[in-house]
Amino acid sequence: MTDVLDDLETRGLVAHSTDRDALAAELAAGPITFYVGFDPTAPSLHVGNLLQLLTARRLQLAGNRPLLLVGGSTGLIGDPKESGERVMNTKETVAEWVDRIREQVSRFVDLEGDHAGTLVNNLDWTAGLSTIDFLRDIGKHFPVNRMLARDVVSSRLESGISYTEFSYVLLQSLDYLELHRRHGCVLQTGGSDQWGNITAGVELVRRADGHRVHALATPLITKADGSKFGKTEAGTVWLDPELTSPYAFYQSWIQAEDSKVGEYLKQFTFVPVDEIDALMAEHAEKPQLRAAQRRLAAEVTEIVHGRAEVEAAELASVALFGRGELADLPEATLAAALTEAGAVDLAAADGPTVTDALTATGLVASRSEARRAVADGGAYVNNQRVDDPDQLLSDTQLLHGSWAVLRRGKRAVSGVRLT
Template identity: 85%
Template sequence: MTHVLDDLEARGLIAHSTDPDALRADLTTGPITFYVGFDPTAPSLHIGNLLQLLTARRLQDAGHKPLILVGGSTGLIGDPKEAGERVMNTKETTAEWVERIRTQVSHFVKLDGDAAATLVNNLDWTEGLSTIDFLRDIGKHFPVNRMLAREVVSARLEAGISYTEFSYVLLQSLDYLELHRRHGCVLQTGGSDQWGNITAGVELVRRAAGAKVHALATPLITKADGTKFGKTESGTVWLDAELTSPYAFYQSWIQAEDSKVGEYLRQFTFVPVDEIAALETEHAEKPGLRAAQRRLAAEVTTIVHGADEAAAAELASGALFGRAELTDLPETTLGAALREAGAVELKATDSPTVVDAFVATGLAESKSAARRAVAEGGAYVNNERVTDPDLVLSGDQLLHGKWAVLRKGKRAISGVSVS
């Protein structure tokens, strides 16, 4: 059986480790308890968080016990960002987001069995902690010169950083110490952008408890140009279907760049590494089929939203471009797909024509351009070529009595809702 560290390495999931040989020995000797934490600074987790949840699941599947921490206290402060001071959310908002995220993370790890995950909240051990005890028992272990040397802190010094954000590292380090004491936790995982916080926790456990514990960080996931992965033109790709529809989620993956799709398959799916290698070979030979992207989108959407939503998103993706029947799409899926494609609303009382719709959606710059597209045979409504530019979009032209899919040529897609 492949050692879990070998699998993580093969998938490109290890950026840093405090002591790889010692960690391997402990993982081999017997099941260990590890933790990964998430701060509720938004009502949902996003793609970057997904990588951490899937890494936790890989360790759990290898027999190790996860502690999934949702930071009810650290979320009230927020990890400092180079861009500037965070806006603090109210205690009520943070508490609401804690519960939403606790529900969300429980979908990705097993909550029963020998390696059952435990959900924890750091508010449990900080809410009753006095300032004096915190400074005496925790603060004394943190040399200020080391805190000032942290990259994010040094970047903020000139513009200014509050004592609140400056002290965040103490709170996150306290989490590791408390989880070590309460649950025997000996490994923290996280993103490489958290490496300073994670290793500070390792050092605190050594100083305060006299114990040696481990840290492991995954790499920052980027696009081919080096920018952070997980952002689209419409913003952050969230795991919550109310914030990013399953169709939009699917699209964010199927648009993966050729040079990165193999990397994403290894990191974000459970497809065996040798099978991914075969997919990469197939993709290199026939890139136009986009087999690797379609597999990636289907796998990750299934993990996050379930097989039914993944199938619906895949069907919608094909149907919009004429490769499947639009009438097979549920209205919720069709509506989400068209809203993602920039659909606009038109009033039925205005008797909108094909030309009106093409101009309203931006598929044509003017009515004359829209008429020209129709005349040249490049205008489609619901995947049917349009020959009459004055065709009114109503009745039989509307799917579910409301929607029309517009296409100009092979790839330019939009839509309208008529009500």
């Protein structure tokens, strides 16, 4: 069990820990019970949350027992953020999101067996808690001067912070205390941006019960320019396939920068580190093959969406550029791929031509340019070269009855859907 801590460090997954040696000793004497929490501030978790789920999975595979907390009460308030006050969602909305996220997190750990994970909701111990009891039993352990010194609070003092968000740290700390009392939990994990909240929980357990517990935080995952990882031009990369299609999810990993792909492989996959090092040595010799990115995208997409979606995404990636059979693509994958490529809807009743379609998608700047592309042999519909700029799309073999893949040259791809 002590090997898991070494593995986490080797993979660059330990940014902070309260006492590394004490935690190693606790793990050696294990198994231990640990927890990680997620607030339902959206209908789905995202790539940033995925790192926490995979860290929980690593600890469970080493023989430890995970508690996955979905914050039915903390989600009603929201952790303070530096940009300003959160908009509070209705209780009904938060309850719905709790159910959705509980289903999501349950797929990443085993809920049966000797080291079975447990799903918990902090609304269970806060719903019946009176204000007086909360202030007497919890609030008394939090010096206001220390709360004011927290980075996110100090940054908001001038612009303003509500008492609600100011007090969020008390609720999250209460989670650790309750899980320690109810389940014997001795470790909380989370992102480094939560370090203040996490260590406050450690301190509350010490003050309230006199017990020593531990904390471990993973680093903030960034792109090469220092910007937050998990954002694309289309927005947040969600784990819910209805919000981010498996194809778009796969593509977000394919686009990993050469300077970061090795880190992501270690942090987001279960590929052995020595195998990753060997892959990165090959990648350094032939980066244009993007073998590391393709392995990363395949591994993470399989973890989140399953092997079938990996195969569909890989097929789409080659088929759109004429190196695979478009007709073999499931409609959902084709639609997702063309949406990512900027597909547009055209009315079938208008009898759109190839020229109309090339212009509408932006693959060419004008109708005259579309005609030149066709004349030069550089225009394709469903990977078939087009000779007539006035050919009707309805005369072509549409995919799934309504889709057409348009390509100009070898690399510029888009599409239309006839409605």
